Structure formats: structure tokens, C-alpha cells
Amino acid sequence: MWKVVIVDDDEKVLRGMKKIIPWQELDCEWIGEARDGEEGFALIKQLNPDIVISDIYMPVKNGIEMIKQLRENHYDGKIVILSGYSEFEHARQAVRLRIDDYLTKPASIDTIRSVFSAIVEQLEEDQMNSVQVAELREKVKLYEPLIEKEWLKSLITGTVDHNHIPPAVKSMISKWDDQDHVILTIVYDQQLEQSKLYQSDWYLFRFAAGNIIRETTERYEESYQYVELHSHQAVICLHFDKDKQEEIKNKLYQLAGALEASLKIYLSVDVTVNVGGIKSDWFEIAQSLREASSKNNHHSLGDSDELLLQTTEGKRTIWSESMEANQKLSEAIRYADETSARQIIDEYFSKVDQQSYQSALAMQIGIELWTIMTYSLYDIGIRIDDMFDESLDIYQEINTIQSWDALSNLIKEKIVTICHHQQWDENLKHRQLVEQMIDFVQNRLNENITLQDLADELYISRNYLGQIFKKIVGESFKNYLTRIRMEKAKKMIQEGNYLIYEVSEKVGYVNPAYFTTTFKKYTGYTPTELIHRKLTNT
Incomplete structure (x- = not known):
């Protein structure tokens, strides 16, 4: 819940604000009060509330001086001025202190609700931006080694774009000149x-x-x-x-x-x-x-x-010596890109075809190609043996080949089998796997579930598992998980048996503010607005 401190020397105002603010509806809580600016500064510094409501004219230290001191001490919370009409011009001068809104005394419940709703919405948006920035930074940290590795492999094999150097590799190459x-x-x-x-x-x-x-x-x-x-x-x-x-x-x-x-x-x-x-x-x-x-x-x-x-x-005819083609074929197989894989094979054999056919060389090239495809699949959790009949003897098939065209066609036939097998449409095993994933989500919706958790539970690579799920269900695992959580949350809120933070916990969100932001992004309204709609309709 959003934490609120009110600073005002008028006891009636303090009691009135406590009573008339719809705390639960706004997902806010009162955590303290002060009666002058000096006491208010100390309290705010101690409790670090999300929202401060302050009068202007108070003994010891006025509201403007207190706010100025707070901003100088890097307090970044929301501040609402509570003032009489005669003080309005004074309040306007506080804009340079980043005042977020103002309430004139006396303020109606509707006005208070409107101001607070706007402030809470700003807080939720700020928090969402903060979370997204934090997530982006974590993703950058996570992907930096991968970006560096792939860029380096491209540089070594001659496929890199020298005009585009990712920021993640600049520190690595800084001494290379x-x-x-x-x-x-x-x-x-x-x-x-x-x-x-x-x-x-x-x-x-x-x-x-x-x-x-x-x-x-x-x-x-x-x-x-x-x-x-x-x-x-x-x-x-x-x-x-x-x-x-x-x-x-x-x-x-x-x-x-x-x-x-x-x-x-x-x-x-x-x-x-x-x-x-x-x-x-x-x-x-x-x-x-x-x-x-x-x-x-x-x-x-x-x-x-x-x-x-x-x-x-x-003399450079062995496939392993063609590093660029090697890397491209590996990527095409991992992404089940039949068109690209076939094109790579055609381009390679168009060069090989310029020399006479040699059985021993053909065997070496064929086995190298088969090995590349085998381990490209293995890296994403797929056994190539599961895609072909047990009677397959790749050595024997290559041994019967009599020309470069025949070897090229054989490899392309295997590529077609591999790529179409990865489409999974009629694969019962994959559907059973997705059913296990859905059961896992339903049984542990209140936990912080990730695709990696499921991958560990099912003993399969995360990327491969994500591909299977999206192919069968029609949406990514992340989107599915959010949809299931939000639909359950909506139902629980409408039933009215739980507070918002309890609903948040029951659908796997530790942070109620992040839950509220996600809920609004999914439904178009906040949990509080949903409660209000329900009350209005009853």
C-alpha cells in the first residue's frame, strides 16, 4: 500500500483527513502525522512515505521551508499542498519545489478522491517505469555475455558487420587497436x-x-x-x-x-x-x-x-573450413529455418561441384554436416535420433552416394525432416508437456513462477520449452501466465472476500503496486476502480 504522512497544525484537519480519505479504496495507508514543518521533516526523513500532504502556514517551520529542505535532501515522493484559498498564490510559487497537486480547505470527498487517485496513478506509473528500467538493466546484464559471444563468433568467422559494434563488446575491443x-x-x-x-x-x-x-x-x-x-x-x-x-x-x-x-x-x-x-x-x-x-x-x-x-x-573444400557457412547452418537448424538451411547447402555444393567427386571426401563432408545438425539440435534440448527411424544409418546412406548432387539432396532431405518435425502440430509428447506446464501453473499460481522453474521441473531447456508452449497454446508463456493471473484476480476482487494486497499475493505478486499496474495494463482499470464499479452497480 502507498504510505501517507500528513503535516498540519490544525487538529481538526488531521482528524478530518483520517476519517474522510477512502484509504482502502485508494490502496493507501496513514503512517504518521506532524504539527509543524520541523517535526514533519524529521518524520518524513524517518518513514520515507510515498505521499506527503502538508499545510503551508505552521509554527516553527512553514510548509514551503519544509518542502524545500526535503527536496534538498533528495526526497522524491509525491507532495500535495493543503491550503486555504487566501494562500493559493503562495502555493503556486511552490511549483519550483515539484509540488504534485494541491487541496484547498475545506476539500470535498470527491476532490480528495480525485487528487489522491491522480497521485496514486502517477506513483504506479513511476514504479512501473522503475521496474521496467530495472528489468531492462538485468536483461542487459544477462544478455551481455551472449551478445559478446555471438559477436565474437561472427567476427572470427567473417560474418560480422564492422559498421555496427554493440555497446556490450566495446570494452572488450578497446585495446585491440x-x-x-x-x-x-x-x-x-x-x-x-x-x-x-x-x-x-x-x-x-x-x-x-x-x-x-x-x-x-x-x-x-x-x-x-x-x-x-x-x-x-x-x-x-x-x-x-x-x-x-x-x-x-x-x-x-x-x-x-x-x-x-x-x-x-x-x-x-x-x-x-x-x-x-x-x-x-x-x-x-x-x-x-x-x-x-x-x-x-x-x-x-x-x-x-x-x-x-x-x-x-x-584445397579448402572440407565443410569445417567454411566457418561462415558452418555458423549459418547451425543457426538455421536451431530455428527450424528450412529455406535458409537448404540455401546454405545449395551455395556450398555449387562450389564443391567444381571439382571431381571423391567418395572419401564426400563421406567426410556428409558426416561433418550431420554432426553440425546433431549438436545444433542438442544445444536446444532435441535429440536428432528422435526425429528419424531407428533403422537410419547415415554412414551407409552417404556411402551409397555417387555424386555431389546426390549428397546435397540427401542432406536437404534430412533438413526437411528436421524442420517439419519441429512444427510439433501432431506431436502428442509436446501436448502432454504443455498440459504438465498448465497444471504446474494452476497449482502454484501464488508463487513467483518463471519459465526456467518449469524447465528445471521438466528437465528440458528453457528456450525449447518456450517454443513448444507458444506453438501449442498460441501465445508466449509469459503472456499466458499474466492472463491467467489477471483473470483470477479479477474474479477474486469481484467476489469481495479479499483486500487488494491479499489478491496480489494469491496470484503471485509480492509487490501490490506492481500488481496494480499490471492489472490496469491488462484490464484497462485499477483494482480500486473495479471495486468502485461493483459498488456502483449494486
């Missing part, structure tokens, strides 16, 4: 799937591998980023002072060997670490990746002063 840069690629052996940790828990494997790579890298260079490109490849982007290029060459030798040895010792997996060319401009980081992804460049230095780790463009 004075540094040189180089990419190291970490490519897992094709036998990776045989690792026991990999087989038992893919997420745990990623966590363990990431920690080993970071700890190893930090022994050689502090300024770096570690980025996973897909299931079989990750990169390290190193930054170092421009006058340390000779020194860094030796470190790159050592770091590459140390990474291979550490992953072999601790995780029993074989990796190949390749090094790209050193770049003086961070805009060219993607070029360093392309050089590191070229074949026959296993952490070796050329004869010149810079790293010469590139081969001819014609």
Missing part, C-alpha cells in the same frame, strides 16, 4: 565420439575441454578469447602488444603443443592445433582463421617474418 592478433584452431580427431566422457555427457565434455584449453592458454598469454565453432572445432583468438611479435612466435609453438598434450593427457582425445597468420588489424581476424583452417599447416612457421600458414584456395 594497439595489439596484433592471431587465431589458433583446435580440431578434434574423427575418433572423438569414442571418448568415454564424450559419450556419457556431451555438456560435461565441453566444460572439461574448455577449462583445460583456458588454463593451458593462460600460462602463455593473458589476452585471449576461447570460442566453440561446432562440435569438432574450437578456436583461440590471441591478442598481444605489437612489439612482441618475435616473442609470440615462440609462444605459439609451445602453446600449440601444450594444448594437444593437455587434451590427450586429461581427456584422452586427439586434437590438431593449427595457427593462422598474425594480423595487425582486428578486422582481419577472420583471415587468420581461414589461414589456420587451411590444410598442411600444423603449427608451423614459414621463412618470412610473419606466419605463413596458408594453402591454395582450391
